[in-house]
Amino acid sequence: MGFVDLREWLARLEKEGELRRVTAEVDWDRELGAIARRTLEKKGPALLFERIKGYRTGRCTKLVTGVLGDRRLLAMALGFPRDVANPELVQHVMRKNRETIAPRIVPTGPVKEVVVTGAAIDQTQFPVPRWNFREGGRYIHTFSGVVTRDPDTRVMNVGIYRGMIGRKDTTPFLLIKGGQHWGAHFLKYAQRGEPMPVACVIGWDPIMPFLAGSPIPAGVCEWDVMGAYRGEPAELVRCETVDLEVPAAAEIVIEGVISDDPATYETEGPFGEFTGYVSDVPTPRPTMQITAITHRRDPIFQGCLEGTLPGSYSENSVMSSVQRAAIAWNILTAAGIPGVRDVYIHPITNGVNICVQIRKAYQGQAKQIAAALWGSSAAQYRYKHVIVVDDDIDISSYEQIDWAIAHRVNAGAGGLVVFPGIFGSPIDPSTPLHDRDTTRLGTGLWNRVLIDATRNWTFERRAEWDGQPFPPTVRPAPEDEARVRARWDEYGLGDL
Numbered sequence: 001m002g003f004v005d006l007r008e009w010l011a012r013l014e015k016e017g018e019l020r021r022v023t024a025e026v027d028w029d030r031e032l033g034a035i036a037r038r039t040l041e042k043k044g045p046a047l048l049f050e051r052i053k054g055y056r057t058g059r060c061t062k063l064v065t066g067v068l069g070d071r072r073l074l075a076m077a078l079g080f081p082r083d084v085a086n087p088e089l090v091q092h093v094m095r096k097n098r099e100t101i102a103p104r105i106v107p108t109g110p111v112k113e114v115v116v117t118g119a120a121i122d123q124t125q126f127p128v129p130r131w132n133f134r135e136g137g138r139y140i141h142t143f144s145g146v147v148t149r150d151p152d153t154r155v156m157n158v159g160i161y162r163g164m165i166g167r168k169d170t171t172p173f174l175l176i177k178g179g180q181h182w183g184a185h186f187l188k189y190a191q192r193g194e195p196m197p198v199a200c201v202i203g204w205d206p207i208m209p210f211l212a213g214s215p216i217p218a219g220v221c222e223w224d225v226m227g228a229y230r231g232e233p234a235e236l237v238r239c240e241t242v243d244l245e246v247p248a249a250a251e252i253v254i255e256g257v258i259s260d261d262p263a264t265y266e267t268e269g270p271f272g273e274f275t276g277y278v279s280d281v282p283t284p285r286p287t288m289q290i291t292a293i294t295h296r297r298d299p300i301f302q303g304c305l306e307g308t309l310p311g312s313y314s315e316n317s318v319m320s321s322v323q324r325a326a327i328a329w330n331i332l333t334a335a336g337i338p339g340v341r342d343v344y345i346h347p348i349t350n351g352v353n354i355c356v357q358i359r360k361a362y363q364g365q366a367k368q369i370a371a372a373l374w375g376s377s378a379a380q381y382r383y384k385h386v387i388v389v390d391d392d393i394d395i396s397s398y399e400q401i402d403w404a405i406a407h408r409v410n411a412g413a414g415g416l417v418v419f420p421g422i423f424g425s426p427i428d429p430s431t432p433l434h435d436r437d438t439t440r441l442g443t444g445l446w447n448r449v450l451i452d453a454t455r456n457w458t459f460e461r462r463a464e465w466d467g468q469p470f471p472p473t474v475r476p477a478p479e480d481e482a483r484v485r486a487r488w489d490e491y492g493l494g495d496l
């Protein structure tokens, strides 16, 4: 599957019955977000809003959301059948995350059909929703690929970072200097005394948010990895006012610079975050000064409703349930940890909780797994709680995990390990605000927990337990089960 632009992707979704056009008038203020929430509860489809209040005419009249609002849509975007099994998808992502095909720079493309600069710049000409009534403003960047460049190596990074409309030409962002890759770029520009050039790409191939929203290793350009996923170079054009490149067939690109001067900061937040809670309190944040907007004729604005609640999984959690498992599995492989049989992220946790199934090779292996995950910068917002189980436990089943925790964990004997005060998420509501002060701390502080729910090998091996350190379960002997199966009808139980 080669690259598709947003329009081709929407056409494909529509053909498959996975896109609804909403032609009734809808208010961008709260109503659109509430519709998106109810649609997530129903597991899709994607929604294309064609009549948005106040945007019947003008620069931009349409908005799409929910293009990856269920795992079946993500499977399609990655070129698989809708019902592909989880391990197949995760293994594909593990492989592709390690491959690259460099992009090709082309002279121009549809994203240059309209170029807006100077006093004409006005973000409110796009139908940007206030997704949730508790949010501090209109969030223009929820699903955008935010592009920056390392000033030393010139390698670009593409990430998803939330950004709210400030004034008509300014956008304060949650820009975390410690952990996020654009944060590392920001620190380098600040040391040089220069503002950081930024380009925000709205609406393109769904592979863009899938990779921009995931921690691909620092120094690896996401455009290159997207090329590997699509089997061809991404076609990029140069920006108008900043030294960056963006997809030639994107819907909208917003260019600008972000300064480290606190005098330029504007207030951002609160935001309905991926945790399912309102993130934090309004806070002065680094702010993008927009220098140009380029877009296709009649552009389609794209955004996503963040926030996972029981029964309604956001696009972030759908993507995270695959990506965060694949990234973790690659980390464990690179660390040389043997016997990893499965890695599973239940979408409701977005990867804040992670389950690892192992064929245990030695005591202390679960601690090694937690240490490897927590030692990776990919653990910035994720892997707070690591649960490790033996290979007789199916980690896609909550019941099986609960059984393992109930009877294999001895909290006082290494079954529960707390790693206090390690870097973590600044948007976790269980962390007090003073430990989430990114200005003071660089990022958030977490107390991470390992639950080692594997059988403990420090116990004495006993002959009564087949020479094992842990007692056997009450499952009947295989020969007894076989005999009963063979005589089942004879017992008069054939209808059960």
Ligand SMILES: Cc1cc2nc3c(=O)[nH]c(=O)nc-3n(C[C@H](O)[C@H](O)[C@H](O)COP(=O)(O)O)c2cc1C
Pocket: 142, 143, 157, 158, 159, 160, 161, 162, 163, 174, 176, 179, 180, 181, 182, 209, 212, 213, 214, 215, 216, 304, 306, 315, 316, 319, 380, 381
């Ligand atoms: C829909 C979505 C929204 C996100 N919003 C933010 C955000 O507001 N701030 C942030 O720091 N990370 C956010 N993330 C997570 C980052 O995109 C993720 O950590 C990614 O690895 C960042 O790119 P980087 O690793 O190149 O820094 C979001 C991810 C998704 C999928």
